[in-house]
Amino acid sequence: MTPDSSKSRNLVNSFTFTAELNHKPKLNGDHALFLRITADRKIKRIYTGFDIPKKDWNPIKKTVRRTYPLYKQLNERLIELKGEATTIKAEVKGATAVVVIDHMKGKYQTSFFAFADNFIEKQAYNTSRNVRTEVNKFKEYIKNDSLVFTDITTPTLYTYHEWLIKTKGNSLNTANKGLSKLRTVIGRAIEEGLLKRQDNPFLGFKMKEAKPERIRLTEEELQAFIGVDLPEDSLIWHTRNYWLFAYYTAGVRFSDVSCLKWENIVNGRLSYVMRKTQHVIQQEHTIQIPKQAEAILCHYRKPDTKPKDYLFPILSGKRDYTTEAELLKEISRKNALINKYLKTICLKAGIPKDLSFHSARHTFADLGRRKIKDVYAISKLLRHSKINITENYLKDFDTEVTDQALDTLFG
Template sequence: MKTDSAISRNAVNAFTFSIELNHKPKANGDYGLFLRITENRKVKRIYTGFDVPKKDWNPKKKEVRRTYPLYSQINKRIEELKAQAITVKAEVKGATTNVVVSHLKGQNTSLFFPYADIQVGKRTYNTARNLKSEIKKFRDWIGNEQLTFADITTPILYDYHDWLIRSHGNNLNSANTSLTKIRTVISKATEEGLIKWQDNPFLGFKMTEARPQRVRLTEEELQAFSTVDLPEGTLIWHTRNYWLFAFYTAGVRFSDVACLKWSNINGGRLSYVMRKTQHVIQQSHTIPLPKQAEAILDHYRSPESKPEDYLFPILSTQREYNTEDDLLKEISRKNALINKYLKLICQKAEIAKDVSFHSARHTFADLGRRKIKDVYAISKLLRHSKINITEKYIKDFDTEVTDQALNTLFG
């Protein structure tokens, strides 16, 4: 039986085709897979669109080992790419390596879904979960696992966006989010040279901007939420404490509240690194603890409290989280549970709003907008990296201001 390389030589004379790993790893430690085309010692390389760990690459067989989850899809793509190169050389008269490379890059025949699945695997837990969900939705709608990047046109994007709203029941925000996730994958493929910049279908796709739905409590609702009778020591009682603590500490996110420890409390101040940005900027955020937040902590503080103990009984100190993903999964599970109990609290308090834990952040931002009247101070308290983020964040709460102005004028 002839080897693959021998077949390639016979088919294309002086040409040889093989797959190889890039000599340098990427930032995440994976290595890019390239099609190597050699003609009379002149070498050209084409990126396949896939990256794999070095341990999952078989250099002798020139294929991805079965230890890698997507080995089958990638190996299939490798064979397709090599076959395309051989076909171009055989059918194009006088084809050189440059001609072969040009033809291959112009075809955009890379499969979208295997590439998208690999991108999911490179994300952290929460980002990966959201991206995977949106890719599945798109996959189900397309109904063709062999979809190539070239098949994804601007009209198809508009059709999908329209289907999400008219048939799938998504609102404009949700539909926009779905298309944004697909755009992320295609942008990454463009960045890596898998498709040409001018072939990006999103260049001609314009999404109608929708106003974000930022649910927050009014002062009257906040009072009802804070005083509704709840049995002390129960999960619903703890849930209210967590939410109010987040509100009083300038909208701390649930992932941060869950991970706070007594070591984060010192001298009447709360100091911590936001989980959302800790992989980018290792900068501690510190604020004074309002008396209301201190009163909540008094329910949990005891003489036995140790610096390494969690502030709140959300995560167990007895459980070890072996990876960051394990921790994020547990936080996500707890967040979903807490959000369910928040809805029960609102029912008891007769608050007809879809309140989530993140609503504590929105409530603080809205209250700050009306009482502090200092966008810079609000921005710092919300831990926004840029002040224009805060301006965009709070402008969605301006309906009350315009309503009052109109009532003053014509009331």
């Protein structure tokens, strides 16, 4: 064998596998993470399915820095990718960089749970929490951590939907919401080219319509709720105050009630920007404070109250919520606790309903349309962007009204 032929053979068998970050950022500012395969001086790249900020990449060590929340998982994934590429190179005779990539694509580029983890990490706290819950349910059902997108078929979705209802005890509405979260993840994968649009399993999946579960109090139940004897200044007493304040101020959401400060009250009016839409619409909502709501505020207004103090002692005024995620996590925790106390109040009042804080909004909408009889006014009070949203919101309460109308006519 001549020196030249030996040198040539070494070149043919020369493979290197290196992790690298795409120099061009995506629209959200993150950079795609690739495995670069070099063979015979030719370079090919395979997308790992992950994007990270440039500051979280160590260009010297070719690893994800500890500053990135999922750095362990991503670095482990890079090691797995390199190991897979090395195995393919050894097992496939005459393998080139293209051949190695073709063998790898099916296994890693369409890994559902790996992609879902990355997707979840980039979402706002509430979205992240909700999607994570549904992905974990799906993982429990599938029992296959290495599931790829093409393994998820329309029949898979139907059997999973049935499992959610029969095994997990989810309502039809809850099961539908769970599937919609999975559809969001799959939709993003399609946008990023990891799954062909024609292979979307949701194209052939039709959810059964579920009537929204809008629990609210009747006028009689509301009076019973108000009349329950509770120890003053107890947590359960405060809970009722929060709920009634939300009801009297046209169904203010818990996330808003939690964050209201005394500076939001000016000249007998409550003015605030809704947290639910603050990233889209910065419009301030203002409403006159009814005397019933003002009576509740009297319990919390102190001589030394400052404008920046919270209206209610739901969140700690001494704690600095440095990140939005930290704040939302605390709001979620307090919401769960208050919903628990609301159920206790209903039990004491003899109200057989699974009341939640959001029920204050439903109660206002239902009792409001009975007394006001002006959908436009109710729409504005509920802060709906379009009147048809209010109409759809109210139509779920119509059965009782039509039944009463017939009773009045023929009863």
